[in-house]
Every structure is written in structure tokens, then in C-alpha cells.
Amino acid sequence: MGELEQKLVWESHTKRKAWIVWGFWFAITLLTIYCWVEMNEDTIWFFVYDAPVQAADLIDRMFPPEWLYINKLYKALWDTLNIATLGTLLGVILAFPVAFLAARNTTPSTKFVRPVALFIIASSRSINSLIWALLLVTILGPGILAGIIAIGLRSIGFVAKLLYESIEEINTTSVEAIESTGASRFQTINYAIIPQILPAFLGIMIFRWDINIRESTILGLVGAGGIGLFLSSSMNILAWPQVTLIILVILATVIVSEYLSAKVRRLLI
Amino acid sequence: MRTWERPHYLVPDKRWRIALWIAFFLYLIVGIGSIEVNWLRVYEGLERGGRFVEGFLNPNFTRRAADIYSGIYESLTMTVTSTVVGILLSIPFGMGAARNISPKPIYLFCRSFIAVSRSMQEVIVAIFLVALFGFGAFAGFLTLTYATIGFLGKLLAEEIEEIDKKQLEAIASTGASWLQRMHIAIWPQVMPRMIGLSFYRFDINFRESAVIGIVGAGGIGATLNTSIDRYEYDSAGAVLILIILIVLACEYLSGWIRKWVS
Numbered sequence: 320m321g322e323l324e325q326k327l328v329w330e331s332h333t334k335r336k337a338w339i340v341w342g343f344w345f346a347i348t349l350l351t352i353y354c355w356v357e358m359n360e361d362t363i364w365f366f367v368y369d370a371p372v373q374a375a376d377l378i379d380r381m382f383p384p385e386w387l388y389i390n391k392l393y394k395a396l397w398d399t400l401n402i403a404t405l406g407t408l409l410g411v412i413l414a415f416p417v418a419f420l421a422a423r424n425t426t427p428s429t430k431f432v433r434p435v436a437l438f439i440i441a442s443s444r445s446i447n448s449l450i451w452a453l454l455l456v457t458i459l460g461p462g463i464l465a466g467i468i469a470i471g472l473r474s475i476g477f478v479a480k481l482l483y484e485s486i487e488e489i490n491t492t493s494v495e496a497i498e499s500t501g502a503s504r505f506q507t508i509n510y511a512i513i514p515q516i517l518p519a520f521l522g523i524m525i526f527r528w529d530i531n532i533r534e535s536t537i538l539g540l541v542g543a544g545g546i547g548l549f550l551s552s553s554m555n556i557l558a559w560p561q562v563t564l565i566i567l568v569i570l571a572t573v574i575v576s577e578y579l580s581a582k583v584r585r586l587l588i
Numbered sequence: 589m590r591t592w593e594r595p596h597y598l599v600p601d602k603r604w605r606i607a608l609w610i611a612f613f614l615y616l617i618v619g620i621g622s623i624e625v626n627w628l629r630v631y632e633g634l635e636r637g638g639r640f641v642e643g644f645l646n647p648n649f650t651r652r653a654a655d656i657y658s659g660i661y662e663s664l665t666m667t668v669t670s671t672v673v674g675i676l677l678s679i680p681f682g683m684g685a686a687r688n689i690s691p692k693p694i695y696l697f698c699r700s701f702i703a704v705s706r707s708m709q710e711v712i713v714a715i716f717l718v719a720l721f722g723f724g725a726f727a728g729f730l731t732l733t734y735a736t737i738g739f740l741g742k743l744l745a746e747e748i749e750e751i752d753k754k755q756l757e758a759i760a761s762t763g764a765s766w767l768q769r770m771h772i773a774i775w776p777q778v779m780p781r782m783i784g785l786s787f788y789r790f791d792i793n794f795r796e797s798a799v800i801g802i803v804g805a806g807g808i809g810a811t812l813n814t815s816i817d818r819y820e821y822d823s824a825g826a827v828l829i830l831i832i833l834i835v836l837a838c839e840y841l842s843g844w845i846r847k848w849v850s
Contacts, residue, residue: 351672354665358725358806366722373720401619408616445835446828447799449711450809453816454824458637460629467623537711541802554715566712573707 377559384567385560392549392568399545399572402466402538403531409467410474410531411524417475418482425486425512436479443476448534452543463544470531470538477527485519486512522584529580536569546572636819643821644828652815652823659808660830662725663797666807670729671790674736681737682744683770689748698741705738714800725806732793732800739792743785747778780846787842791835798831 419425421436451469459465489512497511539547546569553561649656684690684698710731717727751774759773801809808827815823 347672351669354668358662358665358669358729361724362726363722363724367726370720377716377719398622401622404615405619405623441836441839442828442832445795445832447795449799449802450812450828453802453813454640457816457819458633458640460626460633462624462626464623464625464630533707533709537709540711550712569709569712570707577707 380559381563383560384563385558386564388561388564389568392546392565395539395546395549396568396572398463399532399535399547402463402470402535402543402545403528403576406467406470406535407474407524407528407531409471410527411478413471414475414478414482417479418486419508421479422483422486424489424491425508436483440476440479440483443472443474444480445476446473448473448531449537449541452538453541456542461542461544466535466538466543466545469543470535473534474527474531477530478523481523482516482520485516485523489515518587522587525580525583525587529576532576533573536572636821639819640821640825643823644825646822647826647829648820648822649826651820652811652826655811655814656808656823656827656830659801659811659827660834663794663801663807663809664834666725666728666732666797667790667794670732671736671786671793673729674733674789674793675740675786677733678737678740678744681741683748685741685745686748687745688751688753689770689774698745702738702741702745705734706742710735710796710800711803714805715803718804723804723806728797728800728805728807731805732796735796736789736793739789740782740785744778744782747781748774751777784842784846787838787845791838791842794838795831795835 417436417439420427420432421440423429423433426433426436448469451472452465455465455469459468493515494507494511497507502510535545535547537547537550539545539549540551542548546565550562550565550569553559553565681698681702684694685702687695690698713734714727714731717730721727721730755777756769756773759769764772797807798809798812801807801811802813804810808831812824812827815821815827
């Protein structure tokens, strides 16, 4: 009778599963505590305790924003827009062949070409555009060209990855139908594959453009042009009211671009 | 003889199509025209570009071994703590920002917190936090935590808004408390995707930790910045290769764990 009563209490896991889940959480907790201790080895806690005072002081200096400074920012905003847009175009042009080489159903060879294409995608995705910009500024000199190429290189991985996934998901019947007419490989791609991936492709491009606007606002911090250049120079001379205005302008740009891209993507689908 | 033409999908009207293409090319001309390039400087830089490619292909792990090791170590510890704390904090923010389970004032507060966190670049946040908390990993930890709350909070809120209402009603009808309803009716529905997203965010946090070091918030970015500034492209190549390898390892691991969970 006692055994039966025990079974009546409902549990969401079996015994063994409960132990595994418990062990998993325990391991994560231990790891986090260990990392926390290691991370804070060099932390100067005095600065941390002092932070609220510093924050109050900083906010006091940042307001009100220097509104008239905006007249100097129009050119920088235009540069930022160009970095993002031209960078996206460059990235898309470079990503297109990479995606076709990486997709299992269009690649010429799964053994040799596909791994190379996948490696290109992985490297481009792992390295932030700010790091590319840092490198390119030492190579090409400061200016928006370095920014455009940095954004382009960073976009390859993102665009190519989403694009090759949508190429792999295409409907093969229409490919076979076109092939059965004796079409060449190029014609097959043009008439059977491109029409199927075009909406996805444009959607991906606009999505990436939105991300790139966001990223190009800070590339100026390392000298690659755009509004970030003004941000870093205003901060270097501790002109906090200017900094506030620049950050407000960046926020407004990001919000507008996000709104635009969401609107256009909804039109496409 | 009429020949067949492939129909156009997006803009069927020919005039609109031509107008859009003209606008596009006009923008290209104006946009590319606005690039100012000092070709002499580019020509001089090409040699450095060659050295970078060479350095990337023959990375030097030894010259800055100590810096690289401590930088990667700091990046990893920062990533772990900020991801864990970020996930924990994103749960209340995500629940607060879900329209179907939270009252209006809390909803508005959480939504605007998430919106601000999402539209601020990590690097800009890091600059401010470094100014407030001093150089080092603690500022980086706070930056990444803040960014994680925005990212996961928004996705969690969307996930909760899309749950199957019947389960919530069924559990509520048994007289379950608020906590029990959350735990038994909502958590199982959102958990699988949340685990996947958490690993994805871990990945992003690691990549970002390489960047915020450039503005002084700890991690591998500082090492990378010095080696690029000193034109030591072989050390920079070593750091970049380590970053790529760790990101790839994270991706594999998260794919494996996601399969295991589902």
C-alpha cells in the first residue's frame, strides 16, 4: 500500500533524467563561479564601488546635448550610409559564388571545393567588422574605403550561409524539368534555381544591410570613416555634450534602418 | 517570331523596373564618387597587405604566447560569466516583455529596456562602462551581460507570446499558483529553443569579447590591437585563427547539444 501511495505524487522527470539535469546545472554553476573568480583577479573593486558617483558626474556633463553640432554630422552620416550600402553590395557580390560552391546540390565537388567555401564562411562570420577595419586601416590608410571593404568581408559569411541553406532547400522538380529540356548548367541555374531563391536572397541582403548600418556607425573608432570618427574625436577631447548628440543620432539611424528593412522585407514575402 | 522571356517576379511593370535600376546606378555613381582614396597610400599599403596574408598563413603563436594565452583565457571567462548572468536576467525581462502574461506597465518598461539594449552597439556601451568601472574584464562582463539581456529577452518574449494557450489554461484550471503556471505550462514550451539560443549567444559573446578589448574592456581584443598596431601580422594571424577555431568549436558543440536536447 505504501509503495502505491508513493507513485501518486507526479514528477516531471524520471529518476535518471533528474540526476543528469541536476549534474548539468551543478557543473554550470561551478564553472561560472570559477570563471567569475578568475575574471575578477585584476578587478579594482574601488573603481566598481565608485561607479555610481562617476555615473552621476558623467550624466551631469553629458546633458544637455549640443544640438547645433548636428550640422557637422550630415556628411558623416552620408559616409556611414555609403559604407553600409556599398559594403553590403560588395559582400553580396562576393558571397554569391561562395554560396553556390558551398551548397551541397550545386557545388562542383563536395570533397575539395565545399570545405574551402565553408571555411571562408566560418572565418568571415567569426571575425567582427571592427577587427577587419583595424587591419584594413593599417593596410589601406584611414578612410571609408577601409570601412566598405571591412563591411564587405564581414557580410560574406552571413549572406553566403543563409543563401546556401536556401539553395539546399529548393524544389528539385523544376530543376529536373529545366534539365530535361537539354539546358546547360548555367541555364539551369538561371531558370530553375535563381527564381526560387530570389525572394530569400533579397530578404537576406536587406537584413544584412540593416545590421551593417549598425556596425558601420562604430567603424570610425578605428579610423575607417563615418560617424564613429566624430564619436572618437569628441570623446578624445572630452566634449561630452557632443558625444550625447552623436549617440542620439546613431540610435535614431539604427531605429530608422531597422524600421525600413522590416517594412521592405514584409513587402517581399 | 516571338521568343519566350522569363517572367519577372518582383516588379512586373517594365517601367518601374527601369526606374529602379536607374535609381540604383545613380546611387552607385554618387556613392562610389564619395570615396576618397589616396592611391599612393594604398600602393604603399599593399606590401603590408601581402605581409598580413603571409602572417595569416604562417601564424606565430610563440612570440606573444603569454599575452595571447591570458587574453583568450580572459575572453573565455568573461564570455561564460556574462552569458550565464545575462541568461538569468533575461528570463525576468523576457517574461515581462511578453504581452500575454504580464501587466501593461511592466510590459512597457521591459520592452523599452530591451529596445535600448538592442540598438546600442556593444562597443559604445563598453566605452561608457570602461569610463565608469575602469579598464579590465569587469567592464567587459557588464557590457556583454547587458547585450545578452536585450538579445535573449526579445527572443524569449516572442517565444512566450507564441505559446499554446490551452496548456496554460489547463494548468491554471487546476488552481496552480503563478510560479507553478510559469514552470509547468510555459517553461517546457520555450525551453528547447531557449537552450539553442543561449548557446548561440555564447558564441556571439565570445566574438564580441574580441572586439570590446579594443576599447579597453578586457579580453583578447587588446592583444590583437597591439599586434596590429605594431604591424606584427603573424601574431595577429595567430589570434584570428584561435578566434575562428574557438567559434567553430562552439558551433559544433551547440549543434550537438541542441540535437541531444530535442
